[in-house]
Amino acid sequence: MAEDSIADLVRRIRRAALDARTLSVTLESSLATLHEIPSMSGDERMDARRRWIGEVRADLDRVERLSRKHHRLVEDIAARCGPLPVEAKARLDAELADADARIHAARAHLQRAANHG
Amino acid sequence: MVVDDRAEALELLEEILSLEHGMRVVQRLSATVDDLAAEQPDLLVLDLWVGPAQRANGWSLACAARRDPRLRDVGIVLTSADRRSLDRFADPAQRNDVVLLSKPFGLDDLHHAVSSALARRSHLSRVAPGAPGP
Numbered sequence: 001m002a003e004d005s006i007a008d009l010v011r012r013i014r015r016a017a018l019d020a021r022t023l024s025v026t027l028e029s030s031l032a033t034l035h036e037i038p039s040m041s042g043d044e045r046m047d048a049r050r051r052w053i054g055e056v057r058a059d060l061d062r063v064e065r066l067s068r069k070h071h072r073l074v075e076d077i078a079a080r081c082g083p084l085p086v087e088a089k090a091r092l093d094a095e096l097a098d099a100d101a102r103i104h105a106a107r108a109h110l111q112r113a114a115n116h117g
Numbered sequence: 118m119v120v121d122d123r124a125e126a127l128e129l130l131e132e133i134l135s136l137e138h139g140m141r142v143v144q145r146l147s148a149t150v151d152d153l154a155a156e157q158p159d160l161l162v163l164d165l166w167v168g169p170a171q172r173a174n175g176w177s178l179a180c181a182a183r184r185d186p187r188l189r190d191v192g193i194v195l196t197s198a199d200r201r202s203l204d205r206f207a208d209p210a211q212r213n214d215v216v217l218l219s220k221p222f223g224l225d226d227l228h229h230a231v232s233s234a235l236a237r238r239s240h241l242s243r244v245a246p247g248a249p250g251p
Contacts (some may be wrong), residue, residue: 019224025129026221030198033166037199052221059223064157
């Protein structure tokens with residue numbers, strides 16, 4: 001039971017991390033090509049930039065809430081099933097740390113993009 | 118097969134498609150229809166604007182794939198930050214079974230687009246198995 005829960009949680013944590021990276025990379029790609037989109041005025045480019053940053057910020061907020069839930073779930077599993085085996089705990093901690101780092105990097109990238117605008 | 122002129126986007130799409138959809142992914146910074154046919158892909162993920170000329174190469178490639186009997190039932194996702202162009206392509210995309218995906222996007226958006234393109238591919242295979250090109 002605990003092993004299934006841990007494997008499922010690892011998958012969900014990785015997915016959240018990948019979601020944060022996807023948002024960050026596709027925002028970067030969008031902003032990089034903004035000036036190459038034909039028939040777009042300066043005002044329209046600024047509007048598009050503002051809209052994309054707003055959309056990605058909302059999505060990253062959702063990913064962050066999900067990540068906080070994952071942290072709580074790790075604690076819940078330990079509370080329900082007793083102390084986790086050392087290997088499983090280390091694996092979950094590593095996945096959580098990787099997800100936190102990716103979300104933090106995406107957030108920092110978003111902030112830089114917003115400041116540039 | 119993924120065609121995009123940004124290396125980071127290619128790496129990301131490879132990671133997602135292999136992890137989430139169990140696909141073997143071939144990356145290309147640019148491609149011709151013969152390159153596509155040589156790989157016989159189940160799915161094409163194309164960026165609308167690729168290459169130094171920034172022409173609508175992704176759309177041309179999607180249309181060429183649909184006309185080519187070797188590729189006519191491949192699933193196609195066309196991505197772009199240029200929402201105005203994507204809007205312009207909405208009707209022909211629907212007629213040609215091309216799924217449009219506007220950037221920036223999240224994991225669920227991509228997952229939905231890929232699933233939709235693969236579902237259309239299955240439909241096309243059933244409707245016209247081995248049908249010759251126009």
